Amino acid sequence: MFARFFCGVAFAALSVSAASADSSPTDKSKVTVVFDHVLPNVPGKSMKGVLVEYQPGGSSPAHTHPKSAFIYATVLEGEIRSKVNDGPEKVYRAGENFAELPGDHHGVSANNSKTQPARLLAVFVVDTNEKNIVKNDK
Template sequence: MFRTILISAAVMIAANATTFAGDADKESKVTLVFDHELPNAPGMSMKGVLVEYGPGGTSVAHTHPNSAFIYATVLEGAIKSQVNDGPVKVYSAGESFAENPGDRHGLSENASQSKPARLLAVFVVDTKEQDLVLPYR
């Protein structure tokens, strides 16, 4: 069932796009594609975010709301990622990783300089949270 939700969220690409600041040719595109309040967890929602990277694309270092647990699956290409002070890892299409509340995502970028990459990040987060990606300073 969770896989069905992930696939449905990826297919339901909607408006509400946000792009990170930086070099316009290397910015990632972030789009909210799914938003549903959880009936068995009052005040919490599941939100799906599609992150698209062009060749060599990157996201600025960031965190997420303190209530957010994130499960991310690479849909296309390969993503280079580092969470907190952990190792830098490359995740290929079909591979997944998680971020716990309070984690810092210091590195998130397309591992390829010639092919695009996409990932779907599924958040379990306080319903009131609107800003899901917060710059890390």
Template sequence: MLMRVLCATALTASLSMAAFTANAPDDARITLVYDQPLPNVPGKSIRGVLVEYAPGGTSSAHVHPSSAFIYATVLAGAIRSQVNNGPVKTYREGESFSEFPGDRHRVSENASATEPARLLAVFVVDTQETILTRPIK
């Protein structure tokens, strides 16, 4: 059911994530699948971002806007992730992790060299934010 909703949202939205990233991730396909202001929280929006990794795909270390709360769920495959200086963890289909304002996402990659992986990152962020990912310098 979730995949049908995601696919339908992606088809109707047909939005490119290019405007929301300062530099595109190395081997990830990014699709904005949902963008809606929160009517009961003025100045905030909820955005759903589908991240798809080819086998062995990675993203560069990055940060998100200082206003962003992120809840990510692995939809397929397995994702290896490290937030701040925590341990590198592998999240499998159905598992989730969070990122909070100011967190540094040091590792984000497909845990498999042979199978693709997908995750849905749901952002609660200031509505005026136009760049959702910036590389760590």
């Protein structure tokens, strides 16, 4: 039921126009905010949907998220290789999901394929005033 709800959010969020999306492409990945809404029953919190698209062989730099952020991610297409904190590196396939707790370090986030694209939807519950939802390691 939980996964179905967020898949519904994913498809609804994808209909958001490009004009309202925050997109920052790299050579092999693209991150776009596709949904941003204040939670009316949770003062000070918002839900943000972030579409992460990886070209074959693409990846994101190691990063953290705001201390207020709880993240639920669902793989929409392909296979995503992920490592959070000191846990094992794991491959998630389309339809599978994982969570990141506030303060977690995302050491690996990459397309597991060198030939096929991959996409995931990360849904954040985060402080409404938080504007920078990803902080790359230096």
